Amino acid sequence: MMVCVFIVCNFATTIKKLKAMKKITFILSMTMAAIIAMPQVAQAQSYDDDIYVIEKTGDIPANETKKERKERIKKDHQIVDSIFNLKAVKALQDGYFVLQATEVRGSRGAYSLGLNDNTNFLLAQGDKGIFQVAFDTPNPGANGLGGVTLHGRINKKNITQDKKGNVVASFDMVGRNMHASVTITVYSDSDQAIADVFPTMGNGRFTLRGRLVPYTNDKITITP
DSSP states (O other), X not given: OHHHHHHHHHHHHHHHXXXXXXXXXXXXXXXXXXXXXXXXXXXXXXXXXXHHHHHHHSOOOTTXXXXXXXXXXXXXXXXXXXXXXXXXXXXXXXXXXXXXXXXEEOTTSOOEESOOTTTSEEEEETTEEEEEEOOOSSSOBTTSSSBEEEEEEEEEEEEEEOTTSOEEEEEEEEOSSOEEEEEEEEOTTSSEEEEEEEESSSOOOEEEEEEEEEOOOTTOOOOO
């Protein structure tokens, strides 16, 4: 009887260790994928889907209290945010990314909210980039979308990290119709970013807020 009890106890311990190893392996796999993977589409990754994957894969106690569940989900969000941040920073360093702006502010007004991130963006493909804003106004603007568009060559790129852990990139975009100085800040706890664009031809200052995600597309033609 003592032998049976010993075997059962060891079996239960082994199961617990296997479950723990499974969760650790999963988290490490996601982190490595975040560092290595470079998606070929600009669509934002679903935040809720990642939370669902982690939550369903992890070992959830049957008698979990509301407080414990809240803490667990909070930690899961932090894990996902850190993965998104790793991907954003790597994309910024590699120079293949798009900042999908849903909030834009011009030099004369407050933020325009809920904008289409397909027409308001800052895109980089190696040493070339596109900056575009499109406000919903009767005035067609310089680009026919109520804003401006700049195709330019990226140079003088510099990347640093501030005391809060935010990653800051600065560079110039030089194009035929406009030159601009750009500063992008990726916040330390997510892939949320803010970009300040200072055109040098009297168009004021533009500030874009949104997600910065990896983006590589060889079919995009950018003519500075």
